[in-house]
Amino acid sequence: MNMNWDFDMATLDAGRVRDAVAAAVAELGLLSISGRRGSGKTLSVWRALERSGATVVEPIRLDRERLTLADVLAAIVRDLSTERPRHSNEARAGQARRLLRGAAGPVALLIDDAHGLHHNTLRGLKRLRELGARGRRRGALAIVLTGQSDATSRVPEVGLRSAHLALAGLTAGEIAGALRGAMGAGIEEAAAARIAQDPRAANWLDMQALARAAAREAELRGGGPVTAADAEKALGERREQTAPERDGADDARRMAAVRAGGRAARSAA
Known part of the structure; x- marks a missing residue:
């Protein structure tokens, strides 16, 4: 794909x-x-x-x-x-x-x-x-x-x-939008939404790796758009291969930063 x-x-x-x-x-x-x-x-x-x-x-x-x-x-x-x-x-x-x-x-x-x-x-x-x-x-x-x-x-x-x-990382809406922009009709809405729920996808490179893994699952079952089932299987396999770099507390802080505007600045002294 x-x-x-x-x-x-x-x-x-x-x-x-x-x-x-x-x-x-x-x-x-x-x-x-x-x-x-x-x-x-x-x-x-x-x-x-x-x-x-x-x-x-x-x-x-x-x-x-x-x-x-x-x-x-x-x-x-x-x-x-x-x-x-x-x-x-x-x-x-x-x-x-x-x-x-x-x-x-x-x-x-x-x-x-x-x-x-x-x-x-x-x-x-x-x-x-x-x-x-x-x-x-x-x-x-x-x-x-x-x-x-x-x-x-x-x-x-x-x-x-x-x-x-x-930087706070990509939001779920941004992840889903990026997947649709890169894969077009090659990914179903439910699949994009499932990948967007995974905290690893908040990072551009990790999101791309997850998308490639999901696309491989779609090819193995015979082709067609990536489905939510393909995404779920790919997420599980990637989770077994490499542990997530961000734990739940880190993800909570990321989302809090997004809601608050995500900007931390020190004024010039």
């Missing part, structure tokens, strides 16, 4: 990310967004940054534990100019300051998997915001961090000067 997950779907989490990123870009602030693996945070952040009109700077070092402020400064120089980053940190910082001050519009630094950043790098990011600010209270660029946990909470002086958004 063919499934097409390449579509833009409005969700509560995506709306929160859009608003939080827009605020960070407008205020040139520091924003940390956390969510489980496969929660859709990276895609939502990129779409929000594109919508904001900011020039995005993204360091290319894959080993986040070893990412340093020097790497970040080099990324600013590369992405905002055709210049080569200078070798000394002081000269490189001077390049970055000049480019940030001369930028035609807002600049946003994006660091994915930020939960792996060293605490010294996090402290450096706080100083980096002030690099081209010319004595103004707000920073020189917006900084958006994404990760499985709030990176800024590990360094109090950084956390107090940042905002944090924790």
Whole structure:
């Protein structure tokens, strides 16, 4: 069965990310967004940054534990100019300051998997915001961090000067809508509703795995749309293979966050 997950779907989490990123870009602030693996945070952040009109700077070092402020400064120089980053940190910082001050519009630094950043790098990011600010209270660029946990909470002086958004996960209605959008006539309403009841489906990647498992059950019985019975069997088999990553208390907190708006922010100190 063919499934097409390449579509833009409005969700509560995506709306929160859009608003939080827009605020960070407008205020040139520091924003940390956390969510489980496969929660859709990276895609939502990129779409929000594109919508904001900011020039995005993204360091290319894959080993986040070893990412340093020097790497970040080099990324600013590369992405905002055709210049080569200078070798000394002081000269490189001077390049970055000049480019940030001369930028035609807002600049946003994006660091994915930020939960792996060293605490010294996090402290450096706080100083980096002030690099081209010319004595103004707000920073020189917006900084958006994404990760499985709030990176800024590990360094109090950084956390107090940042905002944090924790993704709540997909709601049952969003799960059912995503399944219908990806599978079309290949899934019955009752089957989509049954998968949507499973707390594992609140995560985009886990939902897709459950949908594939249900589609295999439909093929094994001879084909046709996925039925509620196919979904039930697939859910049981997946439950035996891997225990749910979220327990009942976590799911209750997720639903409470959805009802309350799901946004937790710390005001800049």
